[in-house]
Amino acid sequence: xxxxxxxxxxxxxxxxxxxxxxxxxxxxxxxxxxxxxxxxxxxxxxxxxxxxxxxxxxxxxxxxxxxxxxxxxxxxxxxxxxxxxxxxxxxxxxxxxxxxxxxxxxxxxxxxxxxxxxxxxxxxxxxxxxxxxxxxxxxxx
Amino acid sequence: xxxxxxxxxxxxxxxxxxxxxxxxxxxxxxxxxxxxxxxxxxxxxxxxxxxxxxxxxxxxxxxxxxxxxxxxxxxxxxxxxxxxxxxxxxxxxxxxxxxxxxxxxxxxxxxxxxxxxxxxxxxxxxxxxxxxxxxxxxxxxxxxxxx
Numbered sequence: 016x017x018x019x020x021x022x023x024x025x026x027x028x029x030x031x032x033x034x035x036x037x038x039x040x041x042x043x044x045x046x047x048x049x050x051x052x053x054x055x056x057x058x059x060x061x062x063x064x065x066x067x068x069x070x071x072x073x074x075x076x077x078x079x080x081x082x083x084x085x086x087x088x089x090x091x092x093x094x095x096x097x098x099x100x101x102x103x104x105x106x107x108x109x110x111x112x113x114x115x116x117x118x119x120x121x122x123x124x125x126x127x128x129x130x131x132x133x134x135x136x137x138x139x140x141x142x143x144x145x146x147x148x149x150x151x152x153x154x155x156x
Numbered sequence: 157x158x159x160x161x162x163x164x165x166x167x168x169x170x171x172x173x174x175x176x177x178x179x180x181x182x183x184x185x186x187x188x189x190x191x192x193x194x195x196x197x198x199x200x201x202x203x204x205x206x207x208x209x210x211x212x213x214x215x216x217x218x219x220x221x222x223x224x225x226x227x228x229x230x231x232x233x234x235x236x237x238x239x240x241x242x243x244x245x246x247x248x249x250x251x252x253x254x255x256x257x258x259x260x261x262x263x264x265x266x267x268x269x270x271x272x273x274x275x276x277x278x279x280x281x282x283x284x285x286x287x288x289x290x291x292x293x294x295x296x297x298x299x300x301x302x303x
Binding site: 075099 | 177180181183184185186187188189192201207209210211214215216218219223224235236237238239240241242243244245246247250295
């Protein structure tokens with residue numbers, strides 16, 4: 016892996032592959048994240064709302080993208096992090112997180128990388144498209 | 157859309173950041189980096205306690221007796237028709253287990269797409285620590301499916 020200090024536009028950070036989403040994943044995340052919306056855990060509620068089954072919390076995959084970032088840089092380097100939720104993540108979907116550098120810039124005396132992020136399923140469909148800005152540590156830090 | 161609702165604020169709640177919930181969040185998300193669930197590893201990495209991970213402010217904002225009352229009772233939205241469209245975080249300072257975070261959000265924009273079939277609600281949230289320092293700013297977009 017390229018060290019963050021030498022990364023340039025087009026370079027990728029290490030992917031993060033997660034296991035398939037199952038009902039236990041959603042039950043645990045419901046409790047742990049305080050997102051008790053029954054549409055993610057109660058199939059009766061989901062069907063009444065017109066869905067075929069429960070589906071994953073978008074914030075679960077955003078947490079996965081966050082892990083990809085914090086596996087790579089200390090969290091304190093992350094200046095901003097955002098996503099658009101493009102498609103629903105269904106039971107059985109396997110999310111893989113990826114990211115690449117799309118811009119390098121200076122701001123307030125700090126070097127930064129702008130990253131483009133994606134969480135895709137096993138078919139390559141983009142579930143979340145995002146971006147983040149991370150500060151590059153100065154040499155010797 | 158009832159634009160008179162613009163500027164509506166959720167109740168500001170004061171939430172203790174608990175080590176147990178951070179560990180549960182780490183388990184639920186398959187976290188493998190021990191600084192997020194092992195106090196000794198966190199301290200070795202220079203943290204005073206377990207750090208809150210990047211999306212945790214969203215979770216703190218839902219630490220309410222009814223997490224969605226602002227949307228359902230306050231704005232009249234139907235939970236079964238709501239989807240999360242976007243989420244953004246701006247990080248100002250870290251926060252840790254043992255901190256107390258005050259969080260609320262404000263409805264700042266609303267618009268329709270597809271001839272009113274989709275209604276979008278944009279919220280800006282602020283999380284402040286026990287010293288009155290803003291730690292995270294959030295932007296949350298919800299979409300409500302009509303018809």
